[in-house]
Amino acid sequence: MVAATEQGTPSPPMRRWRDSAAAGALVATLVIACALALSGAPFVLPVLIGAIVTAFAALVRPRAEHRIAAERARSHETARAGIQAVMSGIADPVVVLDSQGNVTMFNSQAKVAMPQLVIGRSFSFAVRSPEVVGAVESVLRDGTVAETEFHEKVPVERSFEVRATPVRIDAALGADASGAIEIVMLFRDVTAARRLERMRADFVANASHELRTPLASLYGFIETIEGPAKNDPSAQARFLAIMREQARRMSRLIDDLLSLSRIELKEHVQPTEEVRLDSVLSEVVDTLTPLAQECRTKIEVDGLNRVLVTGDRDELIRVFENLIENAVKYGQSGGRVEVSIADAERAVSVTVRDYGPGIAPEHLPRLTERFYRVDVVESRQKGGTGLGLALVKHILNRHKARLLVRSELGAGATFEVVFPKSAPEAST
Amino acid sequence: MADHIVRAFDTDLDTLSRGVAELGGLAESMTTRAIEALVRQSPTMANEVIALDARLDALQQELEEKAVLTIARRQPMAVDLRAVIAAIRVTHDLERIGDLAKNICKRVLAITGLVQTPKLVKGVEHLSQLVLTQLKDVLDAYVERDAEKALAVWEHDENVDALYTSLFRELLTYMMEDPRNIGVCAHLLFCAKNIERMGDHATNVAENVYYLVTGAKLQAERVKADTTSLEKPMSAT
Structure with a gap:
């Protein structure tokens, strides 16, 4: 029990002796008693009166003090509520920490960026990046502003510029002249800027590597047409057809790389509009029907009832176009592709199933990597860029949805897209 | 609590x-930066991570000391005792993760300039992303004392x-x-193995979070046959 007072309860501010009425009465009583004793007079009655006055003062005084303290606390609370209201108007995440590094206030933007924030708990529970923890420590130690950056790589890459400023809110409110340091943490989202920087480098690296192969073959054909096939119109026509196909592949590759970069750039921003998934699917199926007929494959659609998900319509069209097109192209030996929607309690899922040759298990976890191809030659023949599923993955990441792939060799493949229903979080 | x-x-308990x-x-950050050093072939970054390991070790020892002191002074019971025990075990796993990140960085120093095509490291990067997600989820589960989340991490180790x-x-x-690829690929193989081991440590942490919250052991309920990791490499050779 002794340990109870070790920490936690703040020690009451030092009372000044002379201010206390009870102490004054006590001193007066003692002085009178001493004077009476010295003069030899009887002193029981005056001392009794003095004691009563002392007791009375001792009772009344703290009460008055209590009332003042309660009033102060209330006005203090009001002022803090005001600060909270101001914070809610700031577009960037803001968090206020006390002198122990515990969270005392934050705005809704902060809760979105750092879902683990809880009032009264240590900030390290929400953000454990050593840079940020170090900044908080240094502010508490030195009392000066600290700036740092906070990067998060998974599940989506995000970067914030963090500024930790020491403030004395209580002192400013007049509640407690010696108010302890508090820290205002301001986060500025710089994800887009950082992405843009990196994107350029990535784009050049990817594009140069992947464009080299078709370019090399173009050069080869040009040399042949200029040289050995100079006077052979039939060979020229044949080569020009191949060259056109190569050029088309290159431009498709650049298109895909560009859209991939665009998606990546906004991957950390979740879409907000409501989209009718069933109409997206029927639109995609309509556009792909000619291709399916060409491949002698039938697209069967099932369970197209009205289903709403939060998402970006164009991007979702892109996702299902890719999935169904893949199913038609690579699973055409199966002769049919099944598309279905299931609206369950916790998630909406769309399944695209083909009955083609299937995918070997060692390829399954890697399908969404850029330029990963199960069969390079087949993919090139079918006009694949090696980026389709990477694009799908990034779009779904942005939608906080998941892609599940199941397949067995010889038994076709199932691609399932699961949109979780954001039930509890969205309502609060 | x-x-x-x-x-x-x-x-x-809170400090712990x-x-x-x-x-x-710190372990997360070291891992992220180790992978970045690998992908970008940057010896400077690798050296930075290697230097961080000492801090991680010191912090781990400090925490262990604190945990022991807490047991000695407070004689914790039930969930409190589990919290202290879990803290000791989790710090061990995190410290190991740091060691593995450091080892990746040493390999980066060895193969800098020898990786000709970015294709080689792409797969390793993908693996690391999976494991980093596992690590993040399990640490979130620890902070939130969320047994469900820990269970999910434990089950997803299969993907890794x-x-x-x-x-x-x-x-x-x-x-x-x-x-000519053999030297580089051998190093990359060890890097991949290190990352896979990190995933195992994340699973250990998940087990401890589950134990901390529920008091029950996860191991006993393991259903899935974990023989795949033994079979496949054999048939590949």
Whole structure:
């Protein structure tokens, strides 16, 4: 029990002796008693009166003090509520920490960026990046502003510029002249800027590597047409057809790389509009029907009832176009592709199933990597860029949805897209 | 967590969990930067991570000391005792994760300038992303005391194993294609193995979080046959 007072309860501010009425009465009583004793007079009655006055003062005084303290606390609370209201108007995440590094206030933007924030708990529970923890420590130690950056790589890459400023809110409110340091943490989202920087480098690296192969073959054909096939119109026509196909592949590759970069750039921003998934699917199926007929494959659609998900319509069209097109192209030996929607309690899922040759298990976890191809030659023949599923993955990441792939060799493949229903979080 | 009569006990437990979270943050950061050093072939970054390991070790020892002191001073019971024990075990796993990140960086120093095509490291990067997600989720589960989330991490380790197996085959193919790749690929194979081991440590942490919250062991309920990781590399050779 002794340990109870070790920490936690703040020690009451030092009372000044002379201010206390009870102490004054006590001193007066003692002085009178001493004077009476010295003069030899009887002193029981005056001392009794003095004691009563002392007791009375001792009772009344703290009460008055209590009332003042309660009033102060209330006005203090009001002022803090005001600060909270101001914070809610700031577009960037803001968090206020006390002198122990515990969270005392934050705005809704902060809760979105750092879902683990809880009032009264240590900030390290929400953000454990050593840079940020170090900044908080240094502010508490030195009392000066600290700036740092906070990067998060998974599940989506995000970067914030963090500024930790020491403030004395209580002192400013007049509640407690010696108010302890508090820290205002301001986060500025710089994800887009950082992405843009990196994107350029990535784009050049990817594009140069992947464009080299078709370019090399173009050069080869040009040399042949200029040289050995100079006077052979039939060979020229044949080569020009191949060259056109190569050029088309290159431009498709650049298109895909560009859209991939665009998606990546906004991957950390979740879409907000409501989209009718069933109409997206029927639109995609309509556009792909000619291709399916060409491949002698039938697209069967099932369970197209009205289903709403939060998402970006164009991007979702892109996702299902890719999935169904893949199913038609690579699973055409199966002769049919099944598309279905299931609206369950916790998630909406769309399944695209083909009955083609299937995918070997060692390829399954890697399908969404850029330029990963199960069969390079087949993919090139079918006009694949090696980026389709990477694009799908990034779009779904942005939608906080998941892609599940199941397949067995010889038994076709199932691609399932699961949109979780954001039930509890969205309502609060 | 329920408040105790002795408030300092709450403070002790809180400091402990906070320390574990911060240690986890350090381990996460080291791993992220180790992979970045690998992908960008940057010896400077690698050296930075190697230097961080000493801090991680010191922090881990400090936390262990604190945990022991808490047991000695407060004689914790039930969930409190589990919190302290879990903290000790989790810090061990996190410290190991840091060691593995450091080892990756040493390998980066060895192969800098020898990786000709970015294709080689792409798979390793993908694996690391999976494991980093596992690590993040499990640390979130620890902070939130969320047994469900821990269970999810524990179950997803399967994906890490599958990806590792696939990567193993791919790197083997590169070695067979061109013997000049063997040196680099061998290092990358060890990097991949290190990352896969990190995933195992994340699973250990998940087990401890589950134990901390529920008091039950996860191991007994393991249903899935974990023989895939043994079979596949054999058939690949």
